[in-house]
Amino acid sequence: MKASELRKLSTEELKEKVLELKKKLFNLRFQNKIGSLAKNSEIKQTKRDIARILTIIRERELTNK
Template sequence: MRVDKLRELSVEELNDQLADLKTELFNLRFQLAVGQLENPMRIREVRRSIAQVKTILREREIRREA
């Protein structure tokens, strides 16, 4: 998902998205371990998406504190 679309989501939706991405990353790592991973670049994409969601959540947390 693009960053501009992520910024439109609420905190609850971002947390749901983060949980989904973490589950997907777990499944991808499992597939990698058993040799069934078709697209190894997907791991990189999911890790990057997790970082983007966490960054947006942190920005909102800082803004709320100020």
Template sequence: MKAVDVRAMSEDQLNDELLKLKKEQFNLRFQQATGQLEKTSRVKTVRRDIARVKTIMRESAKAKA
């Protein structure tokens, strides 16, 4: 996910995307704990996507204030 794509999303879409990413992160952690995780690099990618979405949400909130 690119920052340009995230910036194009509305606030509701950002909240939905954040929720989806957090669920995926939980599932990946669960798979890793049980030894079923195949793509270990996906954990890092999801963490960065969560940080990217949170950062852009914060930037847009500051711009409104």
């Protein structure tokens, strides 16, 4: 996901997206433990996507004050 795409979404949509990605990360970690994860890089990418979204949410909070 690109930051430019994420900035077009509303704050509520971003918060929903974070919840979805956290669930996905949990499942990826579980798959990794049992050995059925095909790409280990998915974990890293999902964590980065979560951080990117949280950064955008925080930027919006700071600009609205």
